[in-house]
Amino acid sequence: MRPHDMGTLFDEAVDHGARTVVHLDRPFDIAPDAGTRWTMRALAGLVRTTASRLAAAGVRPGDRVALVKDNHWDYDLLACAVVRLGAVPAQLSDRLDDDALAVLLTRLAPAALVTTVDVLARCPARTVPIRVTVDGPAPAATHLATLDPTGPCDPVRRHDDEPLVIHHTSGTTGTPKLVVHSTRTLVHKLARFETTPLPRIGVGARDVLLNASAYAHGRTFCWTAVMVSRAPATVVILTGDDPDRADPLLRAHRPTVVEALPSTYVRLRPLTTRLDNPFRAVRLYISTYDAVHPPVLRDYLTAARAARPVWMQGWGQTETGPLTFRFHTRRAALGPASDARRLGRPVPLRTRLRVVDRDTLRPVPRGRPGLLQVRTAALALGYVEEPQRWNAKRHGGWWSTGDLGVHHHDGSVTLLDREVDSGPELSCLGTEDEVEARLPQALECVVLAVPDGPPLPVVVTDDGELDPGEWKRAVAELPELAEPVVLRWDEVPRTGTGKVRRAVLAERLTGVGALLGTGRWT
Structure with a gap:
């Protein structure tokens, strides 16, 4: 199955006979009484009933719908329901501070806000016409559970180049940017590439996938398309990073493929040293978002009892998706610490990379440090209400990442620092x-x-x-x-x-x- 329409993704998986079972560490916020075990058929039904509820609230094709709630995978189920109605979901983390959240909501000017009672209390969003809470009643808002789940929610199709979803950048240096992706950039160029069945790193029908992520961010929306299309046997969803809470679930469903935030790998690291550690069956670890330091790589690869476990490290951005890949083995993880900053090589046939001088933006020879620029067909459509900022990062057909690095003669890339964080003497x-x-x-x-x-x-x-x-x-x-x-x-x-x-x-x-x-x- 090749993903295309995120609004009918789960329905298509059911039609293709997907038998994946999903286990959660806690019930969905949008279905708090439905337990922690879900089949693909049940998930497809949840997306449809959620779409019906949102339609009953007044969401219409072309609307922007802001989603702000506690961290859970139902961020993506909500987004799929919004897409089904022909609207555009904007997934915003509830960990944004109040000022940043207010700025992003102002830029979005959404027709609807789907959120929690707590978020609504600290960021009232009085100018948003439709306010829906997922966890209980609140003043001037409608509780999702009280809306009609049986009304019409026929899928509304959109052009592949029209806005599909909006995500925000991490915001390490200030107010995050709102990044707009289309079906072509996010699904066709990114998700479909990941669904290619590749030896050792492809997801198979017998795999048990563990995802422990920040579900408001763009990576998991793409991951959802990939996972549902590949239909592994089991998926395990972690919403937190407490090792003692995670341990029983991971022992009950031992993962063979793990994808987690770098910070979550750090927090779950004590599990790797337990006598019957839950990572014994892992053959593939995946990390994105940020660098993973060598001691963490080493401990997880050592904890795996597979013959040749691999750690796949991706470097990319919300605007571009993955740009390079690097594969770490046990032997590589025991090597020099500085080698961990080698990000691998650009994705073949999909990404081009060069290094330019920060002042002149002219290319520098291989082996010299500078600003990393890339070309990719998966580049997003732009920033919401910040076209000048977007255009300032374009240079001809190249995109300026804001990262400093070295492009070596063998084609690999070493990351030195974010330009804004850099100093003159060292990385x-x-x-x-x-x-x-x-x-x-x-x-x-x-x-x-x-x-x-x-x-x-x-x-x-x-x-x-x-x-x-x-x-x-x-x-x-x-x-x-x-x-x-x-x-x-x-x-x-x-x-x-x-x-x-x-x-x-x-x-x-x-x-x-x-x-x-x-x-x-x-």
Whole structure:
């Protein structure tokens, strides 16, 4: 089955005989009394009844519908229901701060907002005509469960190049951008490519897929199209990253393929050392969104008992989808920490990449650092209400990623830093890898380039403590760093995808929010 219409995706899977069973760590927010086990037929029915309820609320073809709720895969089921009605879903994370959420809702000017009582209380959205809550009654809103689930919801078709869905970027450097994708860019160019049955990395009918993600973001909407089309035996959905809560579900349904946020891999890492760890059957790990540091790669690949487990690391952006892939093996994970920043090579026949000088935007020779630019047919349609910002990142047919890196003579790419986060003396990201490789108790290390003095390292540990002697030994051969700030995990400001909000963290620690880069391509 090749995905096409997200509004009828689950219906088509049923017609093709899909027998996938989905297990949730908690019930859907849009179906709180329906349990945690779902078949494809039941999911198709849920999308249809949800579409009927939204139609009863007044959603019409062409409307923009903002979705803001607790993290769960029913973000994508809601989006499919909105697509079925010919409307355009805009998936917004409930972890956005109030100011950012208000700005994005203003840019969207949605006809409808589907949300929670809590979000509606902190961001009233009085100018939105239709307000629907998924978790209970609220003033000036309609509870989803009270709307008619039996009304007409015939699928409304749209042109492949018309807006299909809107996602926002992570927002590590400020207010996120709203990215518009079409059926052609997101489904045809991205999802269909992933449904190709490839040896070792393709999803098969016997696989057990675990997804532990931020379901408001664009990756999972694409993943949903891929998963439903490939029809594995079992899918396991995690909405949180507490290892003790995840452990029983993963033991009951041992995954063979795992896709998770980098931050979630870090949080679930203690499971890899348990006697009967739940990752024993894994043959393929997948990570996107952010870098995964070498000690994490090593622990998960060692925990897998498959003959040749592989970690597939993708680098890309909300605007482009995946641009490069890198495959880590156990042997590679035991190699030099700096090698983890090699992002692999551009996707063959689909992506072109070059490095240009930041000032002149002229190409530089292979092996020299600069700004990474790409060409891809999967490039999104634009930013909502920010056309000038979109156009500023276009250079002829090339897209400026805002990342600094090196394109090597063998075709591979090394990521150095985000341009806005970069400093003059070292790669902050590379230094983080080195520190984590030498400091086992560090859950995470963040190196911040600051205007005056050496870079500031922030070390995250379980208890917020760090032995000074161990720190000195870890950085003895590294470039000069300031004395570390030691924090616990929940003391670090993060985006909905678990990325560190570096500018916010820098402002909290130094009083200076602006980092050293220009921010020209953020």
